[in-house]
Amino acid sequence: MKDIFFDLSVRSVRLNLMRSILASIGIVIGVVAISSMGMLGTNMQLQVKDQLSSGADTIVITADAVRMGPPGSGSTSSSSSATGITKTQLSKIKLAAGSTSKLVPVYLTNTQFTYGSVPGRGSVYGFNPDDITKFLTIENGTNIGGINDALVGSTFATNFNLKIGNRIRIGQDSDTSRPVLRIVGILAARGMSSDNVNTDNAIIVSDDWYTNQYGGKDIYKQVNVIVKDINTIPDVKTAIDTKLNTDKKTPVVRISDASSRLSGITSSLSSITTFILAIGGISLLVAATSIFNVMMMSVNERIQEIGILLSIGTEKGEVRRMFLYEAVILGILGAGVGGISSLIIGYSVVSYMIGTTKYFFLPESIMYIPVGMAIGLVVCILSGLYPAWMASNMDPIDALRSE
Amino acid sequence: MINIPLIRFADVSKVYHLESGDLTALDHISLDIQDNEFVAIMGPSGSGKSTMMNQLGILDVPTSGELFISGRDVAKITALERTHMRRDMIGYIFQNFYLIPLLSAYENVEYPLILKYKKRDESGKATAILKAVGFDEAMSAHRPTQLSGGQQQRVAIARALVNDPKILLCDEPTGNLDRKTGFQIMDILCGLHSKGKTVIIVTHDPKIAEYADRTITLEDGRIAA
Numbered sequence: 001m002k003d004i005f006f007d008l009s010v011r012s013v014r015l016n017l018m019r020s021i022l023a024s025i026g027i028v029i030g031v032v033a034i035s036s037m038g039m040l041g042t043n044m045q046l047q048v049k050d051q052l053s054s055g056a057d058t059i060v061i062t063a064d065a066v067r068m069g070p071p072g073s074g075s076t077s078s079s080s081s082a083t084g085i086t087k088t089q090l091s092k093i094k095l096a097a098g099s100t101s102k103l104v105p106v107y108l109t110n111t112q113f114t115y116g117s118v119p120g121r122g123s124v125y126g127f128n129p130d131d132i133t134k135f136l137t138i139e140n141g142t143n144i145g146g147i148n149d150a151l152v153g154s155t156f157a158t159n160f161n162l163k164i165g166n167r168i169r170i171g172q173d174s175d176t177s178r179p180v181l182r183i184v185g186i187l188a189a190r191g192m193s194s195d196n197v198n199t200d201n202a203i204i205v206s207d208d209w210y211t212n213q214y215g216g217k218d219i220y221k222q223v224n225v226i227v228k229d230i231n232t233i234p235d236v237k238t239a240i241d242t243k244l245n246t247d248k249k250t251p252v253v254r255i256s257d258a259s260s261r262l263s264g265i266t267s268s269l270s271s272i273t274t275f276i277l278a279i280g281g282i283s284l285l286v287a288a289t290s291i292f293n294v295m296m297m298s299v300n301e302r303i304q305e306i307g308i309l310l311s312i313g314t315e316k317g318e319v320r321r322m323f324l325y326e327a328v329i330l331g332i333l334g335a336g337v338g339g340i341s342s343l344i345i346g347y348s349v350v351s352y353m354i355g356t357t358k359y360f361f362l363p364e365s366i367m368y369i370p371v372g373m374a375i376g377l378v379v380c381i382l383s384g385l386y387p388a389w390m391a392s393n394m395d396p397i398d399a400l401r402s403e
Numbered sequence: 404m405i406n407i408p409l410i411r412f413a414d415v416s417k418v419y420h421l422e423s424g425d426l427t428a429l430d431h432i433s434l435d436i437q438d439n440e441f442v443a444i445m446g447p448s449g450s451g452k453s454t455m456m457n458q459l460g461i462l463d464v465p466t467s468g469e470l471f472i473s474g475r476d477v478a479k480i481t482a483l484e485r486t487h488m489r490r491d492m493i494g495y496i497f498q499n500f501y502l503i504p505l506l507s508a509y510e511n512v513e514y515p516l517i518l519k520y521k522k523r524d525e526s527g528k529a530t531a532i533l534k535a536v537g538f539d540e541a542m543s544a545h546r547p548t549q550l551s552g553g554q555q556q557r558v559a560i561a562r563a564l565v566n567d568p569k570i571l572l573c574d575e576p577t578g579n580l581d582r583k584t585g586f587q588i589m590d591i592l593c594g595l596h597s598k599g600k601t602v603i604i605v606t607h608d609p610k611i612a613e614y615a616d617r618t619i620t621l622e623d624g625r626i627a628a
Contacts, residue, residue: 015505305503312514313489313518315486316482400497
């Protein structure tokens with residue numbers, strides 16, 4: 001059965017089609033803003049989670065941040081470990097981590113270099129060559145064999161068009177001594193890794209070459225502990241903490257794993273997502289004002305009609321329903337077009353901003369479209385409540401007199 | 404045997420509280436209208452005719468006194484009950500026709516049936532009543548703006564009759580029609596009266612008032628004759 005009040009609402013919308021479409025466009029924009037921004041934020045989180053999960057079996061130990069000593073002590077650091085992990089600490093870590101875990105001490109600095117006549121700047125990691133294959137993948141070439149051999153990250157190789165056998169000169173032009181490294185291998189892309197070893201845009205050298213060049217032997221930037229069983233991470237962390245941070249008030253090392261780093265990053269991304277969703281929400285607020293305005297216009301233009309309806313026995317609830325249907329129609333129109341637009345615009349935004357759409361159709365991402373549509377529809381209905389209430393409570397005598 | 408009138412005004416007053424002071428539109432009116440009467444209400448502008456029609460149409464309630472329609476005191480029933488009385492007991496015919504512009508002639512007539520039975524008319528009652536006022540199927544599909552004044556008033560009569568009300572309230576039903584069409588409409592109303600309807604008509608035209616069994620003349624909110 002077709003509801004006569006729904007018919008009246010449809011005809012009223014048709015009668016003022018242009019005005020109705022313009023009001024609905026506000027809802028379309030709001031739905032697109034909420035859905036697209038929500039999907040963008042979620043896709044960012046999913047990508048970060050995906051990238052960080054590659055180092056889920058790794059505990060990263062760094063020297064605790066430089067801590068200011070007590071006033072008047074003249075010290076800027078609470079311990080010698082402020083500059084890095086020492087050999088003694090490495091031994092303690094090894095003991096605490098147990099024999100099943102693999103340890104990867106990491107040297108790290110930044111440097112200038114030239115390839116041919118092209119200058120550049122990048123990170124230099126120093127590893128024991130035997131450690132490299134424990135957690136890095138050599139895509140082309142071989143591992144470091146000689147003292148002057150080096151590996152480079154995939155982005156680094158692409159940017160400088162480097163190939164196996166090419167040579168790069170380390171240091172500035174003004175340096176008196178500029179050692180040359182021969183590229184023997186190119187690493188597979190790692191993306192943003194949770195173990196803080198970001199090799200895509202870096203040069204990897206042997207620990208011996210590194211300490212010869214930069215000094216600081218046995219003072220490591222960080223130590224990565226790769227556990228055999230991911231479930232033992234909490235126990236290993238506790239063991240290392242007990243062994244090294246004997247004074248809980250002044251810990252000497254900071255111990256973190258993928259989950260703690262992941263929660264920190266996703267928390268930040270969630271805040272950003274909420275913020276951009278709120279911006280989308282503002283556009284829906286504007287749309288709500290527009291719908292409210294259109295509904296009020298509709299009520300004011302139909303005062304005499306409302307008077308007729310009430311005088312011949314239409315119940316207040318039926319008049320209310322008629323105007324709410326009108327708000328629902330505008331909402332469905334706006335939310336429907338908004339949903340379809342969100343799919344297209346959201347896909348384009350995610351593709352452009354993140355560079356991949358492989359997470360776009362996952363439920364936690366795509367759900368923002370129905371959520372945005374539902375919010376748009378609810379906003380429309382809420383905007384129609386007062387005009388509908390006003391129409392149903394008109395005095396039929398006054399309404400009939402209205403011209 | 405006590406003869407209970409269909410409509411009883413018992414010392415009814417209606418006072419409007421305006422910024423310029425109180426305006427008494429109906430002043431202690433007492434009046435009985437029997438079932439199947441044809442009553443004309445006349446009087447100059449501002450005499451209280453419209454206020455009386457609003458009271459009879461249960462669109463308003465008295466400030467003092469009691470108005471009984473079919474034995475029920477309209478001031479003592481709920482707003483929803485008043486709405487249902489308007490829908491079921493009273494057929495309203497207006498000078499300006501007041502058809503619903505978004506609905507066709509047929510839908511305008513079907514509308515009170517939908518209000519009463521909460522469903523579309525499948526009995527053919529709306530079609531039959533339109534036919535009785537001279538509307539065929541093609542004309543019934545027209546919107547009010549596509550109809551002449553006389554045709555619109557016929558649709559309004561059909562709408563007023565479709566729920567088989569006891570009372571027909573006609574507020575200047577011929578006021579916006581040419582003389583010939585006006586008399587045609589009056590013939591329809593007389594026919595309805597002869598079939599048992601109580602017809603109450605407000606008019607300025609003495610020729611129209613001649614159709615009635617009784618004429619009530621209002622002056623300054625009181626019954627003058």
